[in-house]
Amino acid sequence: MSRGQNTGGLMSSAGLVRYFDAEDRNAIRIDPKSVVAFGVLFGVGVEILNILAF
Amino acid sequence: MGWKEAAEPVLTRMPAVQRPEGHVPFKRKLGWTAGILVMYFFLTNITLFGLQTGTDDFYGQFRSILAGSQGSILQLGIGPIVTASIVLQLLGGADLLGLDTNDPRDQVLYQGLQKLLVVVMICLTGLPMVFAGGFLPADPAVAQQLGVGQFGVETLIFVQIFVGGVLILFMDEIVSKWGVGSGVGLFIIAGVSQQLVAGLFSWQELGQASGFFPTWFGIVTGSVPLGSPLTAEGLQALFLGQGQLLALVTTVLIFAVVVYAESVRVEIPLSHARVKGARGRFPVKLIYASVLPMILVRALQANIQFLGRILASQLGEGMPAWLGEYNQQGQPVGGLFYYLNPIQSRDQWTWFLGTTSAEPWEVMLRVGVDLTFMVVGGAIFAVFWVETTGMGPEATARQIQNSGMQIPGFRRNPQVIEKVMERYIPQVTVIGGALVGLLAVMANMLGTIGQVSGTGLLLTVSITYKLYEEIAEEQLMEMHPMMRQVFGGGD
Numbered sequence: 001m002s003r004g005q006n007t008g009g010l011m012s013s014a015g016l017v018r019y020f021d022a023e024d025r026n027a028i029r030i031d032p033k034s035v036v037a038f039g040v041l042f043g044v045g046v047e048i049l050n051i052l053a054f
Numbered sequence: 055m056g057w058k059e060a061a062e063p064v065l066t067r068m069p070a071v072q073r074p075e076g077h078v079p080f081k082r083k084l085g086w087t088a089g090i091l092v093m094y095f096f097l098t099n100i101t102l103f104g105l106q107t108g109t110d111d112f113y114g115q116f117r118s119i120l121a122g123s124q125g126s127i128l129q130l131g132i133g134p135i136v137t138a139s140i141v142l143q144l145l146g147g148a149d150l151l152g153l154d155t156n157d158p159r160d161q162v163l164y165q166g167l168q169k170l171l172v173v174v175m176i177c178l179t180g181l182p183m184v185f186a187g188g189f190l191p192a193d194p195a196v197a198q199q200l201g202v203g204q205f206g207v208e209t210l211i212f213v214q215i216f217v218g219g220v221l222i223l224f225m226d227e228i229v230s231k232w233g234v235g236s237g238v239g240l241f242i243i244a245g246v247s248q249q250l251v252a253g254l255f256s257w258q259e260l261g262q263a264s265g266f267f268p269t270w271f272g273i274v275t276g277s278v279p280l281g282s283p284l285t286a287e288g289l290q291a292l293f294l295g296q297g298q299l300l301a302l303v304t305t306v307l308i309f310a311v312v313v314y315a316e317s318v319r320v321e322i323p324l325s326h327a328r329v330k331g332a333r334g335r336f337p338v339k340l341i342y343a344s345v346l347p348m349i350l351v352r353a354l355q356a357n358i359q360f361l362g363r364i365l366a367s368q369l370g371e372g373m374p375a376w377l378g379e380y381n382q383q384g385q386p387v388g389g390l391f392y393y394l395n396p397i398q399s400r401d402q403w404t405w406f407l408g409t410t411s412a413e414p415w416e417v418m419l420r421v422g423v424d425l426t427f428m429v430v431g432g433a434i435f436a437v438f439w440v441e442t443t444g445m446g447p448e449a450t451a452r453q454i455q456n457s458g459m460q461i462p463g464f465r466r467n468p469q470v471i472e473k474v475m476e477r478y479i480p481q482v483t484v485i486g487g488a489l490v491g492l493l494a495v496m497a498n499m500l501g502t503i504g505q506v507s508g509t510g511l512l513l514t515v516s517i518t519y520k521l522y523e524e525i526a527e528e529q530l531m532e533m534h535p536m537m538r539q540v541f542g543g544g545d
Contacts, residue, residue: 016139016238016346017168017223018443019230022158023073024066032071032086032228039093039221046127046214049103053196
């Protein structure tokens with residue numbers, strides 16, 4: 001049994017956005033840690049701008 | 055050349071969060087989920103740079119379903135994801151896409167299309183919000199300071215909410231791939247729980263309305279004046295006013311009804327074709343399509359209201375009265391958009407208590423429209439949901455067949471299993487979808503503790519229940535690595 005099938009079944013309990021196992025070789029892959037790092041830096045950056053502006 | 059070939063170079067190159075290699079231990083999964091949750095709360099507390107203070111929430115009462123927070127980087131919340139999902143569901147449900155989600159190549163295209171649509175929706179929601187309606191007004195002082203003018207600051211604000219919208223999308227992907235449950239569910243739970251806890255425990259010194267417990271502490275100690283419970287006014291204050299007893303009853307009732315409805319199911323017995331004695335059951339739950347289609351129906355209503363508000367801000371006085379009349383707070387009080395606006399709280403329909411100035415027939419028409427929308431919409435989106443997520447009779451029959459199980463007393467053949475499934479799944483889906491719609495309307499009408507919208511609470515309880523099931527499953531897998539094969543997770 002391919003794993004893709006099973007994931008389809010489990011996905012029902014997950015979210016609105018569906019993710020499959022299949023991935024294209026061309027796709028840009030991002031490390032989750034870099035997403036978190038970017039998010040935190042972005043938040044801190046905007047906050048610093050806010051503090052500087054007022 | 056079909057659209058697939060034309061769009062392939064773009065769709066296959068959409069950036070995606072890396073998949074974990076191999077099995078992620080349960081503790082690590084919890085860690086990622088908690089980390090994203092903290093990041094979410096952090097970002098909802100960052101005010102947009104260049105924003106004028108004191109603005110009305112554009113999402114209004116829909117906020118508890120769409121998550122995020124007014125005036126913050128996460129202004130858009132999961133709105134764009136939900137709207138993109140509506141479009142995909144409608145296209146997929148009507149089979150206009152021609153994508154087979156069992157084919158790996160089509161899966162890649164589907165994922166890419168999904169992401170592209172979310173980005174499009176971020177622009178479609180964000181651009182009018184910033185540039186057209188004045189819902190996120192730029193601060194003139196900042197414009198002067200930077201010397202970029204009003205338009206420059208507006209562009210800055212748009213860039214921030216755009217980045218916030220994309221961040222939410224990737225945070226959802228991280229939770230789905232590395233954590234437990236889904237990001238969308240997590241963010242809804244987070245917002246509603248926060249409001250619920252505030253509604254229960256918050257006290258006035260925090261600058262918010264007094265919560266349920268502090269108020270009752272005041273009533274018991276006599277510092278909060280409450281009329282005699284023997285008079286009509288006293289009773290009203292006790293149940294509807296400060297006492298909030300009705301809200302408490304509704305809140306508890308929603309919890310109980312959802313947990314009960316989650317456990318109602320038709321079980322189809324299964325036995326293993328070769329291993330004698332190995333038995334199982336395939337549960338067809340009453341809420342087979344889960345409550346997620348409900349988010350889609352509510353979001354559709356939300357989008358109609360956004361359209362109304364943007365139209366009102368553009369046309370101003372020129373807006374015809376039959377289309378919509380708006381009050382100072384930007385709430386529709388008449389016209390088409392009033393009737394299409396779902397009931398969000400008790401005081402919007404209790405005309406006999408004098409909480410609304412609308413005529414009884416107007417209120418009843420509005421309730422009727424809301425009820426029809428939710429019940430019919432709930433059923434339709436539930437059917438589409440089952441189709442697009444591979445929970446339909448054909449897909450489940452194939453799944454059962456492939457796991458080596460069969461229905462005792464029937465031939466071991468996917469078509470035969472499909473026939474049996476067809477007796478239950480379509481009917482249960484429609485009934486379940488309509489029922490959840492009805493529940494959502496009633497929950498909204500009765501009002502809950504902390505002014506959480508009833509639908510929001512309904513979603514939260516159901517998503518939490520699902521999360522609990524998933525965690526239980528995870529723990530089972532941790533204990534017995536063999537179980538992983540049964541559930542098909544990780545390798």
